[in-house]
Amino acid sequence: MILKTTTAALLAGLCLSGAASAQEYSFRFQSSDPAGNPNFIFQQGWTETVTEMTGGKVSIELLPVGSIVDYKETPDAIAAGIIDGHITDTSYFAGRDPAFGLIANPVGAWSDPAQMIDFVENGGGKELMNELINPYGLEFIGVSTPGLEAFVSKVPLEGVADLQGVKVRSPEGLIANVFAAAGANPVNLPASEVYTSLDKGVIDAADYSVFSVNQDTGMNEIAKHPVYPGFHSLPLVEVSMNKAKWDALPAEIQDQLKASVKAFQQTQVTTLKERDLEAVGKAEAEGITIHNWSDEERAKFRAIAQEQWAGVAEGSPMAQKVYDTLTAYLKDKGLLQ
Missing domain, CATH: 3.40.190.10 (Periplasmic binding protein-like II)
Structure with a gap:
């Protein structure tokens, strides 16, 4: 998979120098997507990026949905040490707290993936995610999305x-x-x-x-x-792992893992947007009217x-907190009156 220039820069800046070091950390993650799904293929690319960025010190085995536990049960499996982390649509956990559903897909909020990503990374979203998942024994590493649905x-x-x-x-x-x-x-x-x-x-x-x-x-x-x-609709896909294992990692490895998720995010969003634009051209040539x-x-x-x-x-104090943070962000960006 060819990474974009910005992604390549991240790799160049954060990979360990010299020959690959011996593997020191091995983790098993479960995805909420099936094997062969385009999103799962992007996620597999992320595991390769992790290996490259950490100079071989971190290895992640990524399993398709349902391989170890049901997709709604991954937080419990991570807390119990059955798996180490997951890549998943956060809305699957709305039954635990409505805040998960609201932050994962606040219907109508976003017109572009960049808006949701900025909210998570710079508008209070990542802090909300950790406040939501830390009690389950998880740590939020980063975010991606397949993009805004047509x-x-x-x-x-x-x-x-x-x-x-x-x-x-x-x-x-x-x-x-x-x-x-x-x-x-x-x-x-x-x-x-x-x-x-x-x-x-x-x-x-x-x-x-x-x-x-x-x-x-x-x-x-x-x-x-x-x-x-x-x-x-634009879903938030989280990459999270067992908090105790995260806290035990050296700061350098933590930084590299965060950067690897950013590289994965950029690759997924950019590639799928390019595919959409190609499909738009094809559709217009076939006489389809796009609004x-x-x-x-x-x-x-x-x-x-x-x-x-x-x-x-x-529905809950955390859902109210998500609502307050989300609407404040949207108003500050001129997206909500």
Whole structure:
């Protein structure tokens, strides 16, 4: 895998000088993605980056979802020492505290991966993550994301008003609540039924995946009015490990692990964005009409979503803290009135 210039600079600056040192630390991580999935392949690249950045001192074995424990049980397995860490969508732990769901995917908050990443790295997000996961015996190392999902639609959508009455496939919970508040009619369907449901008119639109995946799976062929960039869903993927084992690492190794996650993040986000742009060109050549919402319309959707975030915030003290930090960040950046 070819890393971008910025990633290469990180590698050059943080790799140990001289020949590779003997392995000193060996860890086992479990992913929330299956083997062969594009995201899992990026994550495997991260383990190689770790080896390179640490001069061979750290080795990480990455296992696909479900290899050792269920994807929702990885925090307990990490605390118990069954595995050492995970790369996972943080929203899977919303049942433990609604704060996990709110920080993982505050529907409508982000219009670009860079916004979410900046919130985590510079806007209080990483501190919130550690406050959330430290009690479970975990330490937050860094963040990545597959990117902002596009929106599949058979009908033209130029803004929030056009969502009125539109039958939208969405998961239950926060995202469905936001769409309902925006005037759409959410329909809960498994991903396997989205294509046929669109084709048969059971639904008009769908929360599904990033643009390149939607294009590759033929979604845009039957729903010729996608919204790109999307306006709704961008998942936070955390890289965390056992806190006691993290605390026992030398500061130099900790710094290298953080830098390795940053390199992984940059590679994943940049590569998937490039694939999306290539897919956009292909879609436009095939006569598909792509709709890009204005900043004003995105702000309208975000304001509607804020009311639903506030409802989630009532679920726990930590959820309220996430809500307060998130909305303060968005207001400071001019993304929320």
